[in-house]
Amino acid sequence: MSMFRFFLIISTFFFVSLALRFWNLGQFNTLVFDEVYYAKFANNYLTQTPFFNSHPPLTEYLIAIGIWMGSWFPASPDITNNLTGSWHSTVSYRWLNALTGSFFPIILGAIAYQLTHRYSYTIIVTFLATLEGLFLVESRYALNNIYLVNFGLLSHLLFLLFINQKKYLCLTLSGIFLGAASAIKWNGLGFLLGIYLIIFIVYLSQKLKHLFDSRNLGIVENINCLKPSLLLFNLLVIPMFTYSILWLPYLLLNPEYSWWEIHQKIWSFHQSIGDSSDVHPYCSKWYSWLIMARPIAYFYEKINTPSGTIIYDVHAMGNPILWWLATGSILIFSIFMIVTLFKQKYNPYLSVILFIIINYFANLLPWTLVSRCTFLYHYMPSYSFSLLGIGLIIEQCLISGLIINRRLGIILLLLISFAFIYWLPIYLGLPLSLRGFDLRMLPNWI
Template identity: 45%
Template sequence: MNLDTESNQKLATKGLIIVFAISIVLRFWGLGRFNVFVFDEIYYAKFANNYLTNTPFFNSHPPLSQYLIAIGIWIGDRLPIGQDTTNNLTGSLHSTFSYRWMNAFFGSLIPPLVAGLAYQLSQRMSSAFLAALFISLDGLFLIESRYALNNIFLVLFGLLGQFLLLLANRNNQKYDRLIILGAGISFGASVSCKWNGLSFLLGAYILIIIAKVWRSIESNRQSSIVTNSQLFRLANIPIIEVFISLVIVPLFTYSVLWIPHLIQNPEPNFIDVQWSIFNYHEQVNNGSGVHPYCANWYTWPLLMRPLAYYFTEYKPNYYYDVHAMGNPLLWWLALAAIFGSIWIIIKNSWLIIQNNILAPIRELNISYISVPLFIVVNYAANLLPWVKVTRCLFIYHYMGAVLFAIMGLGWLVDVSLRSSSKLWQAAGLTTIFSIAGAFVFWLPIYLGLSIEKNDLHYRLWDFWIFNWI
């Protein structure tokens, strides 16, 4: 199947626009529903209002996401829309729309940003479209975009940092210093939402090291076959530039973003508040006694413990349920894509080593190394640090990792559609439509639609695995 024709490229571009439009609609539709706090809105919406009312408080996370929600409240209160549902749960009278719309807006930006990153890696509009399509068909990203929570900001800024880092190296001979500074600011902003934003920066460090090591190997062998890609062009960035733009700048950004909070809350000071946050999370235990939805890191990819954000029976045998869970079929296939990517890396790396990067390898598509390498490194950087964490964790901590797994699935489906094998093409198309069908099936508990008891049971993953509820 030839996906590189001009007409197909234009079709993929139109598809991206449609995906973006649908993402906006799904995130903003009925945003003011449920005139109560949903899950951790009890913290983040209230903290955001505290900034607007100059109310002192302690926050167990860095403040950026609450700043953004506060800005959303200030703007939302002055908009002519979304004022039909109000409450004073934050400590002041606000519409539910006002403290949720900023999440919806930022969440709508993730699919096109994923498309941009996928395109930087593969230089294919079809791959960009599929990556954006798949992330738009995930339930957890949709839910996190519809309520005043902080994970969507963390992911967006980390993703933006990765995108800008690759964009800065689009030229084979030099890098764009200004864009790399933007990447550093974005990484710092991600950490300023939650400390686990450091995982996006960790992935960048590892990839730069790999690129530099590979460049050194190729220089010794007088070959430049593999490094002619944006990923391996990261080797062009001098160490001093890496230190300034990706160490000093994120740290400076993180420090500066604390200033508004510290002006309002001078005690504890900047250093002490970092220790207070660390000690707070160190003291959180694990297990169902701490929270009924605690989920260890190894349960996340298989969706073994999704998380109820909101649940109420509004009439006999009919419920409103917002269940924080990914699209099961998408997450399973994305996990398979990670294992497939690891196999591709091992196979092609061995091929290069075995042939000493000589003539037979010149026909190897560079994306067959750079794309899976980028995916696997960032997936591991966002997942493996949780292995040693002993506090209660939740499935939303997997968002940073699964994002890259979904991108990897998009790339592999694109590869299958380009195959000369009708079987692989059919497998790719089946994957797309199956994931879309699964999304529609689980959509009622992503949007919190009215659902009958038996229909709800068939959609709750806990019920399928453990016969709970």
């Protein structure tokens, strides 16, 4: 495949992603789900109104910038409200999220390329990320999870670029984005943990050479030539500095709290949240995320018309077929890695699988220690890496010499595409008949 054709395909996916996120973005002239917090808090920065935020403040800065820039353009009264505390259009507090989310498939595809340098793998991963519903929904409203995932993935992309190209600026930028991800939510530290674990595995392999074939570490083997002081500065000092400096606007607006006091207050707030349906009807345990047992209804409206009942529903849920296949890929790769890692036999895919598995569990397993109510969107960082996993399996099917494998790869892509189209009304909030809505919902999803 020529580079021109490759970029043409990737660009097509990007414009599809962009169109899906900006289509009818102003609909539902209200605050949807946690927009009641993030959009309001963002407006507080513009009106200089003190408030308490239970998360780090970077999300609200970004949404505030979006509102400020959006105020330059006229808006229809049909999409304007004062629910944030000032009169703003719904597009003004959503458009920057939509733009940011449009780059999610590109970033994940770029990681796939840095791991393998194969156009085929990059195209498939980008295609799968374009057809993922949860990231589409999260991008269309003034929420914080798309910033968390994109910043975290950018940190890993830059880390891989540094390993491949030895450009120290990439390592510094990786540290900055790690700090930025943590300044969205504290679980952004999972991306940092993933990098630390990869470095640890590489150094451990040098101590246990009799157990590891170093060729299996692939590109991450290049970490061995790096000075520990360089890694510590860029992957510890830089993230901490970035995270701390991003608190300044919040602390200036709320001078009654010191940096340490606000962290204690946030910690106490989350510790006080219970874990039951009484806290929130869509609470879900971490293990239920693997099968998408409990998606979240972000918006629901039933309208009775002379011709029948119309449902407008937005569910924060993934593409079911893609979701379940991605979980299956993690199970397959976990078994494969355990069986293969200690064998003195070279496997060209082990380094890619190692990268996927380590980052998947680094972002998932810390949630097993959390006692408060959690939600499906907390799984998004882990799920991003599982998309790399199912992408690798489908690519291997499509390039296989066996026709049955190639047909399987095509069938999987068709099923994923069909599922995305089928559930698209739920992602975009398109009108559905009562029967059409019921057909798209499993009993535990409602």
